[in-house]
Amino acid sequence: MCGIVGYAGPASTGRSSVLEGGAGPDSGGEALAAVLEGLRRLEYRGYDSAGVALVTGGEDGSERSLSTTKRAGRLARLVEALDAEPLPASSTAIGHTRWATHGGPTDANAHPHTSADGRLAVIHNGIIENYATLKADLQAEGVEFASQTDTEVTAHLLGRAAAAALAEVGADGGPADAGEALAEAMRRVCRELEGAFTLLAVHVDAPGVVVGARRNSPLVVGLGEGANYLGSDVAAFIGRTRSALELGQDQVVRITADDVVVTTFDGAPVTPRAFSVDWDAAAAEKGGYDWYMDKEIHEQPKAVADTLLGRTDASGALVLDELRMDTAVLRRTDKIIVIACGTSAYAGHVAKYAVEHWCRIPVEVELASEFRYRDPVLTERTLVVAISQSGESMDVVMAVRHAREQGAKVLAICNTQGSTIPREADAALYTHAGPEVAVASTKAFLAQITACYLLGLFLAQLRGNMFADEVRTVLRQLHAMPEAVQTVLDRTEEVRELARELVDAKSVLFLGRHVGFPVALEGALKLKELAYLHAEGFAAGELKHGPIALVEEGQPVFVIVPSPDSRDSLHAKVVSNAQEVRARGARTIVIAEDGDDAVLGSADLVIRVPRVPTLMAPLVTVVPLQVFAMEVASAKGLDVDQPRNLAKSVTVE
Template sequence: MCGIVGYIGKNEKKEVILNGLKELEYRGYDSAGMAIYDGVELRHFKAVGKLENLSSKMSDFTSAGAGVAIGHTRWATHGKPTEINAHPHLGEYSFVIHNGIIENYKELKTELEKAGVRFVSQTDTEVIVHLFEFYNKSASSPFEAYEKTISRLQGAYATLLITKAAPNVVFFAKNAAPMIIGQSGDEFYFASSDAPLIGLCDSAIYLDDGCYGFADTSGNLKIFDSDKKPFNKAPTALSKDKGYAQKGGYRFFMEKEIYEQSAVASECLMGRISGDEVCLDIDESVLESRDEVVLCACGTSYHAALTASYLLERLAKIRTKVEIASEFRYKSPFLNKNALFVVISQSGETADTLEALKIAKNAGLKSLAICNVDNSSIVRLADAVLLTRAGIEKGVASTKAFATQVLVLWLLALRLAKMRNTLSPSEFSSETEALRGIPAVLNFAPALQERIYRICKHYLHGHGFFFIGRDIFYPLALEGALKLKEISYLHAEGYPSGEMKHGPIALADSGLYTIALLPSTCLYDKAISNAQELAARDAFITAISPEPFELADDYIATSKHSHMMSEFFEMMVVLQLLALEISVRLGNDVDMPRNLAKSVTVE
């Protein structure tokens, strides 16, 4: 999703902003821009497409000396991806950048137009800068005008504003979208994620919803909370490791992150399994006396939630519901006060999931967040948190985040099983043994990728893909289809294998590619029967299985395992590599697929 970077200081501001925005490229964007003010001249630059287009436009521009700068990468919501709609947006003497959505922008726009203000873009963001300048005509100070402006905004926003009316000042505000402030001496850095701040600051302040304020070139920083009282929050230490920003010899971040899964799985499990005991690093009072689990998420995280629903009901014998966060928000859900409400998000800023969490908390439910980003909005709001410890994931199509989400949810299912006494000692021991073996399962040889690359030449034509699986391999089929859609732009669907005959099999012919998940540990005979039904209708069958399938047109052999989750994780890697290599053959940008964003901070 959109990225924000701001800077106050004496360094070359163009480079500070461009370097910061590069750290946010993984979030997805379609245009970029920046505004720079040195106390004399207010300049701005915008470009559609990648950051190099913006950099080229600014090649002859320098901005050394004390001053302020703001930069933005935009993922289009209101209005097409054009230079006019790109941020920053200009008033008569001010610039603003903004993440989120101003829900009452039409009302504000109509009000301003009646006052003679002319709008040039299709965006909701433009109302902020015009509203500020409207109030500044009568306010006692620019900061008072900014306060009035922020008080009128409804919805989600993280915003920075610079203006000739207050030279060398950056005004900022945050509500339901992330905003972080770092300081190094008299220099200030602003960002929508901590990634641009690493290496520049030792610590940062993570603003709460409703916070706003200003910073200036004299080293002053004033932050106020939603009640207009001083906000005194201790800074949080930042990581000093920028290793995630390097591809390490891999062609793509996604490829690197697929190979990293063995290591991050070990990190995810570290300290959480002791002998045959599962030790969750949370206050377990949130788990006590629960008679239901509600899992709520979007996209890939939703598929992890579906996977967990099988584990929770099978192992912990607890009623489990799975909700799509964007639907949950508006369905007037009936909530059981004894339910544990679990939200799952890679970024911790997913707008729909965050709002769902707020609904559950307002209804009095205990909440647990499963997240990859510490200090994110969801992490700060939930009653308890299990971090997935996957490290920053820069590929837009999630891989290692999904793997670690499933691992954490499996741990949760086992801890609940122990608390509810639903597994025998031998059954529990079998589960923990399988868990400890997952890092080894995820440690695959490059020969697997080479094999998949060779067979991918078969899949560049045709009219679509069906990914099919049964039981816990059904949500894996959904995830495999999503990975392929995200980066190849080919049509793909995931289905429960047994559902094909209830309609979808009408599409079966030689141009339909079926990716059949055929694990030996889970309903193998049933899954084979479903694959045979498709083969009988001339569908092209790719079998992923430890057992050869005589009707398969392509066969990707997996290892024999005694536990279905070991097969699950090995097949997960195969599906990730399949999507990657098909995308490579099609010549697509694997890490930054079109139209997508990494951190979805709007509805």
Template sequence: MCGIVGYFGNREAAPLLVQGLSKLEYRGYDSAGVAIIENGDIKVTKCKGRLKNLENKLEENPIHGLVGIGHTRWATHGQPSDVNSHPHSNKTETISVVHNGIIENYLELREWLTSEGYEFKSQTDTEVIPNLVDYFYEGDLLKAVIKATEKMEGSYAIGVIAKNEPDKLVAVRKDSPLIVGLGKEESFVASDIPAVLAETRDVYLLNDKEFVILTKEGVKIVDANETEIKKDIYKVTWDADAAEKGGFEHFMLKEIHEQPKAVKDTMASRIAVGQPIKLDDINITKEQIQKLNKVYIVACGTAYYAGVVGKYAIEKLARIPVEVDIASEFKYRDPIIDENSLMIIVSQSGETADTLSALRLAKEKGARVIAVTNVVGSTASREADDILYTLAGPEIAVASTKAYLTQLTAMYIIALFFAEQKGTVSTEKLEEIKTEMLNLPDKVETALSCKEEVKALAEATKNEKDMFFLGRGVDYAVALEGALKLKEISYIHAEAYAAGELKHGPIALIEDGTVVIALGTQEELFDKMVSNVQEVVSRGAKVYAVAQMGHEEVKKTADSVVYVPKVMDLLAPIVAVIPLQLFSYYMAIAKGCDVDKPRNLAKSVTVE
């Protein structure tokens, strides 16, 4: 979840580190800091709070140097504080480290190092790393880092500098993302590409247990035996502006408006009328699909709700049983999974720790794994058997919007591909669905026109403490996502229920004035949904509905209705979620919340 940046070159490190960290703010953080080699000594500045606090400190007490590391921390061990902030150093301040991930055996290491005379100031797991490196240091920083990692269990991406080797920066990754940026007579390490994009488009994507050494001679990558590894340069093709707000007030609003393009890009070259579905990085055969006895869709948060829609789509079109699992729970229930099972993991970053854990379990059991991810070169994309990239582009706001829509699109593409291979849907029906999907970008654009009425609704309900979201069929999946968005960025308690479940308990919560958001985009279930709306209205609820154009009768029951373009039932979530995204956004604005960086949340959750 944290962001790390490192710089080695011939320019002042401090402003470049801060610039890089500012591009990683989307990952979520509660403190920030830098360590820079100045006149042969390591100087550290760090503090709790936003990056601006660090900038202010550096303005008051500048650090001048050409080599440094920086960090934005999201607390896992120890509360947010100046002391717990990164970078962390050994007692003599000759070695300094930034770390993304979690050292699972840190208590054991801490106890051992204490017995060896080492002292600890913080509550963090990270502080064991500089002390470990110090313990093994005998004049060669790389060798010391290698030996330290042999002792460490867990996940990490770390950057290390040492007073005794001021012209060197060493970094390594295991289960946490790390890239290398290649400039002219300078180089960078970072958790993600946006951190270096202002300076270079040439990067190396590091694999697990690959060590990188930045020196005046350039960049060298080696394995744990110090054998050099040659890598191809990955050329970043998306614009730097893609990581900026582009004139919108917030990244989230910008990304909501980017959804028509994101959906279109995700379908491009994969879906064409009259042509078979083409999946560039999925090599599963027709025979393998025929043998599948079960599909597991495993994900967290918003991606999980995309998986719920995926279950409906795959079961309806391909007639394969599907289970949708929360990644953090999957391996602990001893799932029945074998070589005839398929796992689809869904992760925007491709670095979600719980999801990667499920992926690895599936592979141990002999199952095939398809990764649906937005990040080229991510751990998920490298470890899965097959990959379907969602092509949403960089998503900066912590609350996911365009990544979610592209995940839905990916689910439909996979379902269509399976149906095509199995012959479970007629050619005519497949072509109808493809045509509908290709029209979705325009319909998403149309759905965005509800902004003003949704904004007015948010203003009218901004003082509510609780809200309920109702839906049937795939509308229930959309209701789950709508409730999550509202919780994430406006901090309003919201719950989603399958509307037919109301009578089995939740209806007891409905009283005079209770706000209910009702989704009614399913033709087959519309009349039943109207009946469920009447049930809450009769108990005093205020109902705000989302329905497809043409359903005027819902106005007779609901207090207000937002209409979205008409789409076949199965594909309706793509347009139905748009008003809910906008509602959560404008609600957060009305309540004065930090839209792009909601409290306690992180974009990429890289610890279990």
């Protein structure tokens, strides 16, 4: 739930802070500039409070000390505090932006937390599940706590362990020995902790060193020239380097300006996997849009195109060599279970219709948070598909582990390289949507649907459910979708005007059938997330089974109408549903294909989308709903990118 950044490198390089008008190079030097730059890019992970810790002094003969500044609220409040009371230049720093779990968003609960002797600072992402027991033991020994957080327990434990490890090094030890002592202290403490955590720590007696650790929570290393970085996401250091290292489960890392050392919690050396980040710093900026979400909505044609890129050979046949899963496993699969949360779950619902149609394999879609608690029936012939934008959603992580324990094979569909879910799965299929900064997901949703469709076509091709020319036909349809999505984006002014008109609405309903049903659910979710409005999505055929009681005079109802070419007269049925609610006073906003005049008699407003094959329709019909939710929130004066109570990566259950 939190963003974390660490820096070890020169104290000054002449760079300026990217945070215009605040906390420039006169405050904290290069270390603080690097950390604030990373925190700004990670603020989407949590924005209840922010703080930094620097090891300062020593270069000019002055005594080294630990300097910390933290504030409740947005990162801007921290920057204001740093401007008011600048910190000395430093070559070592850690920073944190928090989404509150234990203890409210106050200055005292903000990270970093310091040890009792004031010589060590620690920041934390995740939850220490046994913190209450550890805290009680420390309090019994006379340790006083200044916060309500679980994190402060680790600060006191690390402070004690570091003092012991440094004492073992002795006065003759050099900086490298002090750094290794801090790493050993981290290993000792991590073996005591239970739960999900990423920890970063700095110590006065180990200048130039940042130590980190991860269990069930993300941490990556950035490899710079003359400096190294730690972050909960590569966005933390993407403005400075694209070279990164992937850290595994239960590992401790020690960085200095010119070295990175990784071990297990037991001290065994580890050689981490190196990778290169394929997007740049500009991709994480707003690019002239008012909101990151607006930018990301407009990036959807590229997100779909990039997810398709390189997945066909010269003959047009589908190739997914990156899966690296035994094809025999895929051929004998007799059931697919999709596990995901929120928007990703709705992408799975869309995929269910296509995969069952193409592959004739039963597909179940499960909320990951409920999956392992209902004792699911899994066998070695079950393929579990885990969908997650971040790859760190803890509900999905735990569902993946349960599935593998039960003998099922797991395939991850994910947008974030080096994250936990694809690492722990048997195979991974990456989307290529690029960084998604806005908390409410948009382009990741379209990329996930696209990746799911690629998987479904690959299975159909592999198992002989479709002929090669049939697969190529659908692939051509998919490759045409970026242009279709762009067409929708070019027509959004009408949707924006509607949003401004309905800004005072108290409730909005969404209706759909077939692949339009999960689109209705996603449209309602976006409006809840962004505009804090009551919104519900329903299967249109369920209207007369209860939901029609909600319809009253003036009630806005979005109706996602399928193509007139859809099977089983589905189009006529949905048009009839629109007429039913309109007859009861609803204001019907119908999303329909170009040229579909049959909807005119049942619509107060028709929002047109290009004609596309039925199974491709969600890629275009969801876009007006995304724009509508964003524009309503903006018109209400709300923060579109960081809605209240939400965080981008839900790393606790």
